[in-house]
Amino acid sequence: MAKILMKGNEAIGEAAIKAGGLFYFCYPITPQTEVAEYLARRMPEVGGVFLQAESEIAASNMLFGAAAAGRRCFTSSSSPGISLMQEAISYIAGAQLPAVIVNIVRGGPGLGGILPAQSDYFQATKGGGHGDYRLLVYAPSTVQEAVTYTMKAFYMADKYRNPVMILGDGMIGQMMEPVEFPEPEEEALPPKTWATTGAKGRKPNIIKSLFLDPNALEHNSITLQKKYLEMEKKEILFERYNCSKNNKLLLVSYGTMARICKTVIDELKKKKISVGLLRPITVYPFPYEAIYRAAQPAKVVLSVEMSMGQMVEDVERAVKATRPVHFFGRTGGIVPSPEEVADEIRKLVA
Amino acid sequence: MMKTIFTNPESLAPNITHYCPGCTHGVAHRLVAEIMDELNVRERTVGVGPVGCSVFIYNYFECDFLEAAHGRAPAFASGLKRANPELIVFTYQGDGDLASIGTNEIIHAANRGEKFTTIFINNAIYGMTGGQMAPTTMPGQVTTTCPFGRNVSDAGYPIRVAEMLATLRTPGYIARGAVHLPHYIVQAKKYIRKAFQYQKENVCYSMVELLSTCPTNWGLTPKESTAWVEENMIPYYPPGEYKTPEDAEDA
Numbered sequence: 001m002a003k004i005l006m007k008g009n010e011a012i013g014e015a016a017i018k019a020g021g022l023f024y025f026c027y028p029i030t031p032q033t034e035v036a037e038y039l040a041r042r043m044p045e046v047g048g049v050f051l052q053a054e055s056e057i058a059a060s061n062m063l064f065g066a067a068a069a070g071r072r073c074f075t076s077s078s079s080p081g082i083s084l085m086q087e088a089i090s091y092i093a094g095a096q097l098p099a100v101i102v103n104i105v106r107g108g109p110g111l112g113g114i115l116p117a118q119s120d121y122f123q124a125t126k127g128g129g130h131g132d133y134r135l136l137v138y139a140p141s142t143v144q145e146a147v148t149y150t151m152k153a154f155y156m157a158d159k160y161r162n163p164v165m166i167l168g169d170g171m172i173g174q175m176m177e178p179v180e181f182p183e184p185e186e187e188a189l190p191p192k193t194w195a196t197t198g199a200k201g202r203k204p205n206i207i208k209s210l211f212l213d214p215n216a217l218e219h220n221s222i223t224l225q226k227k228y229l230e231m232e233k234k235e236i237l238f239e240r241y242n243c244s245k246n247n248k249l250l251l252v253s254y255g256t257m258a259r260i261c262k263t264v265i266d267e268l269k270k271k272k273i274s275v276g277l278l279r280p281i282t283v284y285p286f287p288y289e290a291i292y293r294a295a296q297p298a299k300v301v302l303s304v305e306m307s308m309g310q311m312v313e314d315v316e317r318a319v320k321a322t323r324p325v326h327f328f329g330r331t332g333g334i335v336p337s338p339e340e341v342a343d344e345i346r347k348l349v350a
Numbered sequence: 351m352m353k354t355i356f357t358n359p360e361s362l363a364p365n366i367t368h369y370c371p372g373c374t375h376g377v378a379h380r381l382v383a384e385i386m387d388e389l390n391v392r393e394r395t396v397g398v399g400p401v402g403c404s405v406f407i408y409n410y411f412e413c414d415f416l417e418a419a420h421g422r423a424p425a426f427a428s429g430l431k432r433a434n435p436e437l438i439v440f441t442y443q444g445d446g447d448l449a450s451i452g453t454n455e456i457i458h459a460a461n462r463g464e465k466f467t468t469i470f471i472n473n474a475i476y477g478m479t480g481g482q483m484a485p486t487t488m489p490g491q492v493t494t495t496c497p498f499g500r501n502v503s504d505a506g507y508p509i510r511v512a513e514m515l516a517t518l519r520t521p522g523y524i525a526r527g528a529v530h531l532p533h534y535i536v537q538a539k540k541y542i543r544k545a546f547q548y549q550k551e552n553v554c555y556s557m558v559e560l561l562s563t564c565p566t567n568w569g570l571t572p573k574e575s576t577a578w579v580e581e582n583m584i585p586y587y588p589p590g591e592y593k594t595p596e597d598a599e600d601a
Contacts, residue, residue, distance in 0.1 A: 023433050049432045054458035058425035061418065061455070065398075065429025068416050073433065091419050196414035196430070198394035198437060206408045208399075208417035 003178035008143045008168065009034035009076075011179050012102055013042060015150035016074050018181050021100060022048030023073035025062035027055055027081060030114040031170040032104035035076040056081040060088030060101075067097035068207045070195025072154050076102035078170075079120050080111060082128075089163055090129030093224065094209030096194075098157035101135070102150070102166040104173035107333040115333025116170030116256060121310035124167045125284040132221045134228045136164045136235060137284045139254040143177035149281070155186045156235065160227050161194075167283060169306065171256040171335065231285050238287040241265060243276035243294045248349045250298040250323075251277045252291055252315045256335065257306050264341045275345060283311065291318035298323060300348050304341055305329040361386035361395070363412050372565035372572025375403060375471065377529040379410050381539045382440065382469060385546050386413065395438040396430060398423045402444035403477040421452025424459035427466045438549060439466035445486040446476045449509050453485075456515070460555045463520045467545045468557040470511060473564040474583060481567030485509045488582050493567070508586065512559045516592035521554045524593040528561035530579040537589065544594075554595040561587055 006014070013035045016024070024043060026036040036052065043050035049066075053059035059075050066073035077085060082103045092099050103124065107117035124137045136156050138149035146168060153164040196205050211217035239258075242265050243250070253261045258279040265275045278294045280287050295301050301323050303312035312327040319325050328344040330336045358364055362383035369375045386392045392413050399407040401420035408415035418426040423441035431439045448456050448470050456468065475493055476482040482495040486508045490499040500508075512526040523545055527538030538560055545556035561583050563575040570578055 023429070025429060051428070051432060053425065053428075054454055057422065058428075058455050058458065061422040061425035062429030062432070064418070064422075065416070065426040065431075066433035067429075068396075068426075069430050069433035069437075071433040073429070087419055088422070095417075196396045196416055196437075197434065198396065199412065199414050200393035204408075204412060205414045206416075208408065208415075210405060210417055 009173045010038040013038040015147040019151040019154040021072045023066040025059040029081045056084035060085035067099040070192040074100035086129035093133035096161040105169045113333045118306040237281035239279040241277040245297040246274040247276040247298040253304040288318040359383035361392045370566040374529040374562040391438045398441040400443040400447040424455040445484045449485040470559040473562040521595040523556035525591045526559040530576045
């Protein structure tokens with residue numbers, strides 16, 4: 001299939017359709033609005049549903065409703081909007097429903113700014129809303145990866161009956177790159193016998209997250225926890241770039257920031273400074289073990305983020321104090337330049 | 351041979367409810383279940399429950415049920431119905447749920463003309479949390495959060511939801527009934543039937559507000575509560591049909 005040039009936000013919309021995500025609920029917010037604009041035209045062509053809600057709160061609850069109907073459904077937003085969606089996301093996780101949420105992250109806190117950032121890492125990977133739950137979170141670093149993992153997200157959401165998040169950033173959403181849309185590769189999944197489709201010839205299906213009996217609520221939380229443990233066993237994805245026993249330093253970085261780190265690594269290679277990159281593709285579940293191993297040849301580890309230091313806490317946990325872990329980041333919409341990252345590396349390996 | 355002349359509606363689960371003595375939720379539930387039976391829609395009906403006293407509503411109906419977040423049932427029902435237009439969908443919401451935290455969701459669902467039905471229970475108080483002031487609490491009415499009576503100069507006047515939704519230009523069916531006395535119940539059932547019928551025919555959004563009692567939190571006996579509705583709520587919240595799709599400007 002020929003590649004076509006597409007903006008990240010639009011490619012995400014098209015990828016969702018290709019994966020059968022035909023039910024989309026949204027509210028405009030920069031820098032992800034093109035997802036909605038693209039789908040407003042595209043959904044009628046493919047017989048899907050496009051609905052602009054009155055708020056992110058409503059959009060995410062519409063998502064909850066469509067998920068209960070057993071449909072592949074998704075929403076997209078950006079940081080402040082995702083904060084408003086946390087209520088519904090917690091309910092969706094508690095009720096064990098599949099849904100896909102795209103966060104094209106902008107700088108925060110508060111209204112923040114509209115430029116790319118990675119400052120929603122804690123929110124995305126540590127729960128976000130109330131209660132004991134997790135999202136499976138993919139952090140694409142190219143528009144093509146945004147396509148690949150958006151498509152995969154629908155399958156994973158169905159497989160685990162759990163919300164899945166695409167954690168992009170303003171750069172991924174706004175950048176244009178050549179992409180292709182492969183046919184979805186999915187293993188067979190069991191029928192959605194739990195969906196609320198009308199109690200015809202069966203007992204009523206009840207979808208809820210309320211368990212007033214503490215034993216029942218603990219049981220539900222343990223059920224969720226088992227899914228997360230299974231994700232940790234089976235779904236961790238990462239990329240190693242230039243990792244070798246010669247590495248003086250290991251970079252850990254994801255998304256747009258990881259691309260910049262690759263440029264830095266290539267430049268330093270010319271100057272005979274060997275630096276490796278471990279790039280988490282799933283930020284939950286997090287590749288703790290892979291980072292630990294990749295860190296061992298290096299003297300030092302550097303987490304580079306477009307935030308004030310969030311993933312670095314997981315990197316420290318991964319390295320288990322076997323190597324010093326440092327942090328470098330810019331935020332507020334400022335994307336660190338390769339030179340800035342290279343300077344930071346030189347300071348640590350000098 | 352004995353002839354059955356009165357029985358539990360098929361759509362109503364044969365469970366004992368948790369509602370307080372004298373509460374009219376049970377009457378409202380039964381009316382909805384009777385209409386589901388009469389319109390023969392039980393097997394394709396999905397209810398959306400609220401947060402409030404009727405949070406356990408899913409235990410009392412023999413149909414698929416979902417439990418929404420507080421106030422979000424109309425958004426939830428919009429997503430559900432759009433995802434599966436073959437369903438008959440109804441939300442069942444109290445006044446804290448619908449008229450306070452969920453005002454945005456109810457107005458916009460009605461304004462989009464979503465093809466589902468809302469049963470709105472107005473008992474002028476928050477029941478489940480123990481009797482706090484609701485947007486529908488009457489002027490001067492004492493609750494735990496307005497212990498000196500609702501002061502309209504700082505809490506405003508009670509919101510008349512049926513009247514408010516009836517102002518929308520989008521065609522809809524908006525009615526207010528009551529369930530505290532038999533003749534009102536007969537009238538309320540007619541409204542509920544129409545509401546579900548409009549949905550079944552895919553005509554419009556429909557909402558029936560039901561004036562209801564809360565003896566426990568009003569601090570009254572069931573009988574006194576019935577009189578309280580009649581004396582205080584009926585004049586401020588007059589029953590009737592506030593809007594029908596035939597009223598629409600372009601009908």
